[in-house]
Amino acid sequence: xxxxxxxxxxxxxxxxxxxxxxxxxxxxxxxxxxxxxxxxxxxxxxxxxxxxxxxxxxxxxxxxxxxxxxxxxxxxxxxxxxxxxxxxxxxxxxxxxxxxxxxxxxxxxxxxxxxxxxxxxxxxxxxxxxxxxxxxxxxxxxxxxxxxxxxxxxxxxxxxxxxxxxxxxxxxxxxxxxxxxxxxxxxxxxxxxxxxxxxxxxxxxxxxxxxxxxxxxxxxxxxxxxxxxxxxxxxxxxxxxxxxxxxxxxxxxxxxxxxxxxxxxxxxxxxxxxxxxxxxxxxxxxxxxxxxxxxxxxxxxxxxxxxxxxxxxxxxxxxxxxxxxxxxxxxxxxxxxxxxxxxxxxxxxxxxxxxxxxxxxxxxxxxxxxxxxxxxxxxxxxxxxxxxxxxxxxxxxx
Ligand SMILES: Cc1ncc(COP(=O)(O)O)c(C=O)c1O
Numbered sequence: 001x002x003x004x005x006x007x008x009x010x011x012x013x014x015x016x017x018x019x020x021x022x023x024x025x026x027x028x029x030x031x032x033x034x035x036x037x038x039x040x041x042x043x044x045x046x047x048x049x050x051x052x053x054x055x056x057x058x059x060x061x062x063x064x065x066x067x068x069x070x071x072x073x074x075x076x077x078x079x080x081x082x083x084x085x086x087x088x089x090x091x092x093x094x095x096x097x098x099x100x101x102x103x104x105x106x107x108x109x110x111x112x113x114x115x116x117x118x119x120x121x122x123x124x125x126x127x128x129x130x131x132x133x134x135x136x137x138x139x140x141x142x143x144x145x146x147x148x149x150x151x152x153x154x155x156x157x158x159x160x161x162x163x164x165x166x167x168x169x170x171x172x173x174x175x176x177x178x179x180x181x182x183x184x185x186x187x188x189x190x191x192x193x194x195x196x197x198x199x200x201x202x203x204x205x206x207x208x209x210x211x212x213x214x215x216x217x218x219x220x221x222x223x224x225x226x227x228x229x230x231x232x233x234x235x236x237x238x239x240x241x242x243x244x245x246x247x248x249x250x251x252x253x254x255x256x257x258x259x260x261x262x263x264x265x266x267x268x269x270x271x272x273x274x275x276x277x278x279x280x281x282x283x284x285x286x287x288x289x290x291x292x293x294x295x296x297x298x299x300x301x302x303x304x305x306x307x308x309x310x311x312x313x314x315x316x317x318x319x320x321x322x323x324x325x326x327x328x329x330x331x332x333x334x335x336x337x338x339x340x341x342x343x344x345x346x347x348x349x350x351x352x353x354x355x356x357x358x359x360x361x362x363x364x365x366x367x368x369x370x371x372x373x374x375x376x377x378x379x380x381x382x383x384x385x386x387x388x389x390x391x392x393x394x395x396x397x398x
Contacts, residue, residue, distance in 0.1 A: 029308035029341075030276035031395045033363070034067055036075035038269035042251050043079040049264050050234065050241055055225065059248030060095070061087040061109065066314070066390035067252060067272055070098035071398060076251070077102060085109060085246055089117055092126045107153060107186075111135045111163065118142035118150070127151040127186055131163045133173050136183070143182035152183045154224075156212050158190045158205040170212060174219040187225045187244065188213055195232035195240075196256040202237045232256040235264060254372050254383045270371070272387060273363030274394065276309035278327075278355055281347070290344050291336030296321055302335075303348045307359050310341040314390035315361060322378045327359045328352060329366025362386075 047056050058081050059065075064072035073084055073095060082104045086092050092108050107127040112118045112135070119142055121128045130136050130152045143150045157164030165173055190209040194201045209228055217223060225243035231250040233240045236259070249256055252272065255265035283303050290296040290304060307325070311317045317338045324331040325345050336344045347353045362370050376383040 028395045029279075030274065030313055030361075030393075031397055032067070032390065033273040033275065033397050034071055034075075035269065035271050035273070036071065036078075036398060038253055038271045039072060039075045039251065040079040042253050042268045042271065043076055043081050045264065045267050046234075046247055046250055047080075050245055054241055055083055055227075055244035056081055057083040057085050057107065057227070057244055057246045058251055059085045059230070059246055061085060061091055061248070062388040063091075065248060065252055065384060066387040068396040069095055071396060072251075072271075073099055073104070077104060083107075083244075089120055089124075089126065093120070093124055096124045096126070109163075111155075112138070114138075115142050115145075119146065122146055122148055122150055125151075127153060129153050129155050129163065130183075131155045131157075131165065133165075133169065133176055136173065136176065136181075139183050140178070140181045149182045149184050151186050153186050154188045154216075154221075156188060156190045156209055158208040158212070159201070160191050160193045162191070164190060165212075167208070167212065170215060174216065174221070177219070177221065179220065185222050185224045187227060188216065188221075189227045189246075192228060192230065192233050192240070195230065195236055196258055199236050202233060202240065206237065206240050232259060235259050235262045249383060252387065254387070257373070257376065257382060260373055270363060272372075274309075274361040274390065275358050275363070276307040276361060278305045278353060278357045278359060279308045279342075280306040281353065281355060289336070291339060293337050296336040296344075300348070302346055303351070303353075304335065304344050305347045305353055305357075305359070306342050306344050307361075308342065309361060309394075310339045310343055312340045312391060313394050315343060316375070316379055316386070316389070318379045319375060323361075323375060324368075324370055325359050325361060326363075326365035326368035326370050327357065329368050331368045331370070 058076050060069045060073050063069045084104055085107045087109045089108055092106050111129040111131040112121055118139055139150050139152055155164035157166045192202050192205055206228055227242055227244040229240040229245045231247055234245050253268040253270040259265055284298050286298055286300055288298050309315055315338055320337045323334040325334050328350050332345045332347055334343055335346045362372055372383045372386050375386050
């Protein structure tokens with residue numbers, strides 16, 4: 001049965017911060033719990049770590065790394081964080097609309113590539129990246145037509161080879177720079193390539209960046225705040241924190257790979273819990289297989305619980321036969337290939353398990369905890385990838 005949207009939880013559709021697909025479905029199969037007080041505490045711990053004089057730009061791109069950008073940004077605003085970064089203009093517009101009427105600064109990481117994008121950025125008070133001479137010229141043209149000064153950030157490429165002026169492009173950029181141009185430079189920044197794994201390379205990038213900034217300023221470019229570090233850089237090369245940091249992962253209480261034991265990481269709380277229900281239980285004899293491809297074969301009579309979550313919800317198929325799942329305060333093994341909407345766990349050692357019980361895919365259940373970092377290690381990927389791939393079908397609850 002579907003319930004009318006208007007009466008769901010007494011909240012009108014356009015006001016509800018959560019995701020629409022599930023608001024139409026009052027029987028969640030799997031869901032994501034967002035601990036906004038953990039977010040609040042993490043933001044405060046990170047601000048204390050970087051120092052009150054530095055700006056904490058909260059990175060909430062990719063729907064706040066799968067946590068839900070409007071809910072996360074709202075909680076961060078309440079924690080006193082008012083600088084947000086998203087990737088695209090679309091993400092920026094969604095966030096502005098969701099938090100209408102509340103003052104905050106909002107920056108996109110993609111440089112606009114057409115005059116229309118620059119205009120939309122201006123309409124929504126979005127601060128854009130200039131990463132090339134062409135981008136600078138386009139910004140100036142649109143600003144003139146618009147009759148407004150555009151707030152922009154200059155990105156320098158110091159080794160990522162992705163966005164930003166290269167060392168060779170700085171001279172022509174400076175030659176074209178016009179002091180009366182209708183743009184307001186908000187910051188100069190760069191991005192590190194190996195901050196979690198190679199401090200020497202990170203220091204080299206930082207050194208190149210500061211040299212480039214000197215060149216810019218010597219040629220008349222205005223003094224602006226400087227930033228370089230994201231989560232890993234903040235932990236591994238403290239001097240890279242400069243005037244501001246762009247922090248994502250740590251805010252969500254997740255450690256960059258290899259930095260789990262850093263004192264700051266030990267102090268942060270995971271924000272996200274992902275849970276699903278047991279929807280069926282069976283006992284299979286020794287030798288019987290589980291799921292597609294028969295990639296698990298029971299070595300003993302095995303009690304199997306089926307959970308209402310699968311790869312369509314963002315549970316990586318690569319975790320097949322690898323992942324721990326928490327149930328009744330214990331970790332149990334996932335068995336058989338992860339299906340589109342279901343996956344199976346071995347509950348032979350948990351005879352108390354019943355249909356309707358709640359399993360935890362990410363997060364804590366009593367003494368048992370499944371960390372995003374653990375799943376990322378099992379898949380040889382980054383924690384970012386695990387949470388950003390969480391699907392829209394899992395309802396986010398506060
Ligand atoms: C340019 C830039 N800055 C900052 C971040 C935030 O990184 P982290 O989540 O590791 O803090 C990212 C993330 O991908 C990024 O691309």
